[in-house]
Amino acid sequence: LPPNGTVERAALIHREILQLAVLILVAIGAFLLTRAVAASNRDTNARDAAEWYRRGQQAMATGHVNDAIDSLRRATTKDGSDTRYMLALARALAVEGDADGARSVLVTLRESAPEDAAVNLQLAQLAAAQADVTEALRFYHNALDARWPVQEAGARREVHLELIRFLLTQEQAGRALSELLALSADLPDDAPLRLEVAQLFAKAGDNRHALEQFQEVLGLAPENGDALAGAGQAAFQLGEYPLAHTYLRRAPTEKDDVKNTREIVDLLLTHDPLAARLGSAERRRRLEGDFSYAQQRLSACLEQRPAGSSSDVVSGLQSEARTFEDQLKSPSALEQDTVEAGIDLITRIEHVVVQQCGPPTALDRALGLIGRQHGAEPR
Amino acid sequence: VSTPPRAQQLRLRENQLFLILTIVIGVLAGLAAVLFTVAIEQTSHRLFGLDPSRLRLFAVPPLVSVLTGLLLAKVFPDVRGSGVPQTEAAYHLARGAIPAHVPIGKFITGVLCIGSGHSMGREGPSVQIGAGLASLIGRWLRLSPQRVRDLVPVGAAGALAAAFNTPVAAVLFALEEIIGDMNAALLGSTVVASVAAVIVERSILGNEPLFHVPTYRLMHPAELAAYAALGVLGGVVSLVFCKGLLALRGLFSRLPHRTKVFQPAIGGLVIGGMLVYSPAIMGVGYEYVDQALNGGMLLKTMAILCVLKLAATVMSYASGNAGGIFAPSLYIGAMAGGAVGMVVHRIAPFPTGEPGAYALVGMGTLFAGIIRAPMTSVFMIFEITQDYQILVPLMVANMLSFAISRRYQPVPVYHALLHQDGVHLPSPVTQAPMSVRTARHLMWTDNVPFISPDLSVEHARQWAREHDAPAYLVGTRDRLEGSVTRRQLEQWYESGKAADPIVALLGDSFVHVHPDHPIDVVLERLSRSGGMLPVVSRTEAHRLEGVITPDSLLTFEHRPLAGEI
Numbered sequence: 045l046p047p048n049g050t051v052e053r054a055a056l057i058h059r060e061i062l063q064l065a066v067l068i069l070v071a072i073g074a075f076l077l078t079r080a081v082a083a084s085n086r087d088t089n090a091r092d093a094a095e096w097y098r099r100g101q102q103a104m105a106t107g108h109v110n111d112a113i114d115s116l117r118r119a120t121t122k123d124g125s126d127t128r129y130m131l132a133l134a135r136a137l138a139v140e141g142d143a144d145g146a147r148s149v150l151v152t153l154r155e156s157a158p159e160d161a162a163v164n165l166q167l168a169q170l171a172a173a174q175a176d177v178t179e180a181l182r183f184y185h186n187a188l189d190a191r192w193p194v195q196e197a198g199a200r201r202e203v204h205l206e207l208i209r210f211l212l213t214q215e216q217a218g219r220a221l222s223e224l225l226a227l228s229a230d231l232p233d234d235a236p237l238r239l240e241v242a243q244l245f246a247k248a249g250d251n252r253h254a255l256e257q258f259q260e261v262l263g264l265a266p267e268n269g270d271a272l273a274g275a276g277q278a279a280f281q282l283g284e285y286p287l288a289h290t291y292l293r294r295a296p297t298e299k300d301d302v303k304n305t306r307e308i309v310d311l312l313l314t315h316d317p318l319a320a321r322l323g324s325a326e327r328r329r330r331l332e333g334d335f336s337y338a339q340q341r342l343s344a345c346l347e348q349r350p351a352g353s354s355s356d357v358v359s360g361l362q363s364e365a366r367t368f369e370d371q372l373k374s375p376s377a378l379e380q381d382t383v384e385a386g387i388d389l390i391t392r393i394e395h396v397v398v399q400q401c402g403p404p405t406a407l408d409r410a411l412g413l414i415g416r417q418h419g420a421e422p423r
Numbered sequence: 424v425s426t427p428p429r430a431q432q433l434r435l436r437e438n439q440l441f442l443i444l445t446i447v448i449g450v451l452a453g454l455a456a457v458l459f460t461v462a463i464e465q466t467s468h469r470l471f472g473l474d475p476s477r478l479r480l481f482a483v484p485p486l487v488s489v490l491t492g493l494l495l496a497k498v499f500p501d502v503r504g505s506g507v508p509q510t511e512a513a514y515h516l517a518r519g520a521i522p523a524h525v526p527i528g529k530f531i532t533g534v535l536c537i538g539s540g541h542s543m544g545r546e547g548p549s550v551q552i553g554a555g556l557a558s559l560i561g562r563w564l565r566l567s568p569q570r571v572r573d574l575v576p577v578g579a580a581g582a583l584a585a586a587f588n589t590p591v592a593a594v595l596f597a598l599e600e601i602i603g604d605m606n607a608a609l610l611g612s613t614v615v616a617s618v619a620a621v622i623v624e625r626s627i628l629g630n631e632p633l634f635h636v637p638t639y640r641l642m643h644p645a646e647l648a649a650y651a652a653l654g655v656l657g658g659v660v661s662l663v664f665c666k667g668l669l670a671l672r673g674l675f676s677r678l679p680h681r682t683k684v685f686q687p688a689i690g691g692l693v694i695g696g697m698l699v700y701s702p703a704i705m706g707v708g709y710e711y712v713d714q715a716l717n718g719g720m721l722l723k724t725m726a727i728l729c730v731l732k733l734a735a736t737v738m739s740y741a742s743g744n745a746g747g748i749f750a751p752s753l754y755i756g757a758m759a760g761g762a763v764g765m766v767v768h769r770i771a772p773f774p775t776g777e778p779g780a781y782a783l784v785g786m787g788t789l790f791a792g793i794i795r796a797p798m799t800s801v802f803m804i805f806e807i808t809q810d811y812q813i814l815v816p817l818m819v820a821n822m823l824s825f826a827i828s829r830r831y832q833p834v835p836v837y838h839a840l841l842h843q844d845g846v847h848l849p850s851p852v853t854q855a856p857m858s859v860r861t862a863r864h865l866m867w868t869d870n871v872p873f874i875s876p877d878l879s880v881e882h883a884r885q886w887a888r889e890h891d892a893p894a895y896l897v898g899t900r901d902r903l904e905g906s907v908t909r910r911q912l913e914q915w916y917e918s919g920k921a922a923d924p925i926v927a928l929l930g931d932s933f934v935h936v937h938p939d940h941p942i943d944v945v946l947e948r949l950s951r952s953g954g955m956l957p958v959v960s961r962t963e964a965h966r967l968e969g970v971i972t973p974d975s976l977l978t979f980e981h982r983p984l985a986g987e988i
Contacts, residue, residue: 060440063564067447074454075623076459082627085461092473117719121710124631135717148717148779152635 090371093123097132104136112136120149126151127160137379143170161190165203172210180210181219201227201237208244217248224248227256228257235264239271246274257293269296280305283417285312304406311410317383318418331386334411338393339365341408345401361393361418384418391415442572445577445612446619448560452581453620455625459530460586466496466538467706479884480540480702487539488691488744491532496684499528505544505747506533506551506742508837510579511601512846516961519558519572526555532745538696540705541690542735543746546586550747551720553582553620554601573609576601580613581620586635587749588624590617592803599796600837609624620661632807634713636890637898639780639813643773653763653781654788656819658827660759661792664752665828665836671741685946690742695924697735703728704735707750709927715761715782722765725753725782729758738934748836752793753786759760784820792824795835845964847937859980862945866958866969866975869898876904876926880915887912893954896970899923908953937961938968945971 100115118131122130128151136147150167157163168183184207185255192200211220228241229244242257258275276291292306313319319329334403342361368389395413398404404412449931466657470483491960493504501522502509506529513521557578561571576597584593594613598605641647671796675686697704703711711728714720736751766780783804800821805814833840838848874883874895885893898904904926915921915928934952936945937959949956949971956971 060564063435063446064440064443067444067451067560071447071450072453074458075627078454078458079627080464081458082461085464088465088468092468095473117714119715120566125629141615144777148637148777152717155635155638239460279564286555323540 062239083157089122090126093119093121093126093129096122097126097129100136102133104139109136109140113140113401114191127157127163131162138166138173144176145172159186159190161187161192161200161203164190168207175214177211177214177216177219177256177406181207184210201231205240205244207246212244212247220244220248224250224253226254232242233264235268235271238264239268239274241273242271242278246278246281253277254278255282267294272296273299273302276302276309277305280309283413285309285413288373289313307406310412311407312413314415315407315410316417317387318414320348327383331383334390334414335365335372335386337369337407338390338397338411339369341397342393348401362395364389365393367409384420387415387418388420391420427537429714437566437570438565440566440717441573441612442615442870444560444564444566444574445615446580447583448574449581449616450558450617450623451556451560452549452578452616453585453623454627455526455552455556456545456582456585458548458630459552460545462530462534462889463538463706466778469592470539471705475702477699477776479700483582484540484695484698484916485688485691487535488541488688489685490743491523491535491539491744492684492687493534494528494532495687495745499524499532501525501745502528502532502551502745504745504840505547505746505749505837506554506849507547507600507747507749508841508846509836510551510830511603511848511957512841512962513554513558513602514572514575514601516820516846516912519561519575519860520744521555521575522553523555523559526552526559528818529555529745529889530707535831536687536739536744537706537746539677539691541694541739541744541746541830542704542706542732542751543739543744544748544750545707545746545748546583547747548736548745549582549586550579550601553578553580557581573612576609577616577750581616585620585624586615586802587921588621589803589806590614590621592799592806593617593620595799595802596796600794605798616723617672634716634807635711636716636808637718637777637779638782638809639783639808640776641816642776643814644846645771645773646767647816649763649767649771649775650781650784650820652817653760653785655827656708656759656763657756657785657788657794657820657824659737660729660733660755661752661789661824661828662831664737664789664793665832665839667733667737668740668748668836669839672840675743676843680752684885685744689740690744693738696736701728702732706755708732709750712754712757712782712786715757716779718757718761718779719847720761722762725758725762725765727757729762732758748793756786757782758785758791760788776906778794780813783813787817788820788824791821792828793836793905795825795828795837797821797825814988833843842964845962847959847964849937849939849961861938861942862936862940862958862969862971865942865945866971868870868937870898871967871970873897873899874907874925877924879922879924880928881921883907884912884921893972894952896952896955896957896967897929898965898967900967901965902966903933903957905929906952906955906957908955912952933957935964936971946976948977949973968974 046182053110055261074332096115096119100112100119103109103112103115113133113136116129116136120133121130130149133151134146137149140211147167147170150163150170152169153163154160160404164183164187168180168187172178184203187203188207204223208220208223208227212222223240228270231238231241238257238261242261245254245257255275258271259316260276261271262275265271272291272295276288276295279291279415280287288305292302293308294308295302297303297306315334317327317334322330340359342365346358346362368386372386390411394408394415398412461523470487471479501523509525510521513519529548529551533545537543537545554575555578557574558571561574566574577653579601580593580597583596584590586591592615594610597613598610628639678686715725731750732755736748736755739746742749758859761782763776764776764778765784767781768775769776787800787804791802794800801814801817804817834842841848872890872895874886874894874897876887876898893908894908896903896906907925907929920928934948935957936948939961945956954972957967958969958971960966
């Protein structure tokens with residue numbers, strides 16, 4: 045400040061204020077200029093990124109994965125804000141077998157968007173590819189819990205199904221079942237979808253829910269062959285043979301398993317001596333028929349074996365069979381106890397025959413199931 | 424209410440003005456740094472296009488370097504290289520005065536050099552541009568020289584904060600590197616400028632981090648040994664870089680002066696050839712650092728890029744182009760670290776972190792080894808990761824790299840570069856407090872005897888016999904070549920070098936002091952000088968200011984210092 049005089053001091057202060065004002069104006073001008081230049085640069089980068097992305101996708105489509113990776117990397121460098129580029133890069137890296145690289149890209153992306161469904165889904169798929177159940181479950185759930193637009197509910201369900209399929213391949217039936225129960229609680233009336241859910245229930249070993257879902261499908265599409273077959277199989281597994289027969293009767297028989305099951309069910313329903321509403325003649329006929337078949341199987345089995353190699357079990361069964369043959373001739377043959385004892389003996393013979401003399405026939409299996417149904421257990 | 428005393432009023436007004444200026448300079452320096460970054464990207468885009476051909480990769484660097492060579496030789500001669508050493512010199516030796524053409528020239532040549540593919544960084548030039556703007560504004564506002572000087576690190580911190588998006592590291596860099604004192608009173612001002620610059624930068628470029636860094640985890644305590652090995656490797660690579668840079672730059676500086684205009688183009692030609700082989704070494708190269716951090720590179724690729732980038736940066740810088748070594752040191756460090764990480768990942772018998780974590784630590788390691796700012800390095804990586812867990816391995820690796828680099832390259836690279844230009848910065852060890860008498864008080868300036876540098880040893884010996892003194896200066900007052908003792912002359916004469924000119928026998932450096940060196944430094948160096956200690960300028964190390972002999976000490980007349988009664 046000048047040593048004296050308020051006029052000089054005021055002039056100095058005015059000059060400084062003016063200079064500061066000029067500086068502030070320059071700063072504002074520079075800010076606007078820089079912002080405009082930066083925006084133009086951003087547009088250029090976005091255009092370049094889009095072009096690299098296009099080239100990357102093209103390279104992926106033609107199977108040039110390395111070129112695709114290179115292009116997609118450039119796209120992500122030019123415009124890091126577009127998650128499509130990062131996701132495409134991660135996908136390309138995963139295809140190339142660079143799981144670590146793909147995971148790294150996705151983890152980075154996830155840090156900025158932890159609830160992004162697509163990012164979590166890709167991370168889940170990477171973990172699934174490496175059979176890492178814990179990580180896969182975590183990321184699949186993150187993906188499922190993410191905010192999905194209403195119109196993408198189908199895509200969300202598809203992710204859920206993907207998780208269930210993965211769990212089943214990893215023999216995690218319990219976890220798969222809990223996911224299936226959650227999924228089935230909110231299914232639309234969509235026959236193919238319900239059919240898949242029913243099949244997954246069946247695969248997970250829950251035939252009751254599988255049957256329910258198959259029945260739902262049949263409600264929507266009564267002649268759906270897969271649903272009929274599935275429902276028949278589920279009912280068969282549940283021991284509901286008449287119901288199984290109803291479905292399997294209508295199911296197409298192109299598939300061997302459907303044909304075989306239907307044959308067994310037919311045999312089951314026509315050979316069970318303890319079936320309801322049977323006349324005494326029919327009951328006797330069935331018991332005699334079953335027993336005679338079991339005896340033949342046992343004799344044939346003994347003939348196949350080298351002399352002197354028959355065990356005490358087989359000899360015991362032969363002796364029991366002879367005794368039971370005598371009982372069958374008596375009037376008490378149709379008493380409940382005798383029929384049950386007969387079924388028990390047939391079951392035990394079938395068990396030994398199947399164990400020692402080759403693959404079971406359809407009737408062997410049917411007789412075994414009849415025995416099991418009536419509480420006969422092989423000893 | 425009593426009016427405050429006049430001196431207090433003055434201080435108060437200047438302090439208020441300084442605070443406002445700090446904010447304005449922070450904003451302007453930040454804007455300049457952002458504009459510089461964007462301009463480099465745009466230039467690179469225009470010159471190389473989306474997918475350059477091999478011919479274009481080869482031709483662009485030398486062709487543009489012809490233009491920048493002209494600019495650097497004829498229009499902006501003092502804007503070559505990084506800008507950090509020049510800023511330090513302006514702060515310590517020129518009271519913060521940076522000519523107006525420097526920030527302008529640095530901006531233009533920096534954009535052209537880095538944008539045309541030279542392997543150089545944008546942070547160093549940003550520092551010089553920010554500091555230059557600050558100095559310009561301070562002088563325009565007619566602030567006191569001390570205040571103008573104080574504004575230089577403020578502008579530098581603002582520019583660096585915006586260029587690297589790390590405000591704390593920028594403040595530390597200004598204190599550690601520019602001022603050279605971590606306890607500087609300018610801490611508050613640099614913080615304010617740094618924050619203002621970062622706010623501006625983020626408002627324009629968004630909050631996108633410079634690098635996408637994966638979450639760091641120390642998987643096993645034994646991993647620290649691997650990080651220590653990385654620190655040792657980082658120290659060695661830093662040494663190779665510094666020694667190589669100084670050697671090649673020395674080679675270029677010894678070429679005839681008329682070639683100076685073409686030297687950047689020679690560098691451009693070499694860089695063009697390297698770009699044809701590997702375009703990944705082009706320019707700043709942060710996208711490749713990002714790839715290394717995220718495990719997107721193969722071991723072989725990283726090892727090759729580490730070597731190529733080092734060679735390219737040394738060539739670009741040494742040939743006199745405008746650009747920094749800040750970004751290349753991070754690049755080289757990331758590649759070296761990533762490569763070490765991959766090897767460790769493959770052979771270690773214990774669980775190890777991702778190679779990206781090693782790349783990250785490698786960045787800090789090379790920065791600590793080359794730039795020699797260990798605190799800045801640690802905080803910079805910490806700011807990038809925002810992860811406390813990385814601090815321990817980072818500090819282990821950084822300190823080892825720093826120690827190795829300092830052991831075998833005692834002068835930091837920025838100071839060594841200034842030495843090559845004849846500028847000697849005061850070091851904290853030899854800096855004299857205000858109250859201490861210095862070489863300036865001891866030296867005498869009249870009747871200094873000089874031996875002509877072209878004189879043969881035989882003639883010099885004869886001349887010395889006629890002028891009794893323990894040692895003699897060789898050269899002139901404006902171009903001092905060194906000093907020689909009588910004993911040295913006798914030895915050269917007896918070893919058959921009688922006809923050789925003296926200047927050919929002198930070493931590259933000679934024992935000297937600067938006028939501001941304290942007496943204890945003078946005494947130590949006088950004992951090594953042979954009895955005739957030249958006092959030379961700090962800004963022109965070959966210009967003689969005076970001489971000190973043992974007699975100077977005996978005849979030293981006590982003169983009161985300024986303010987002393």
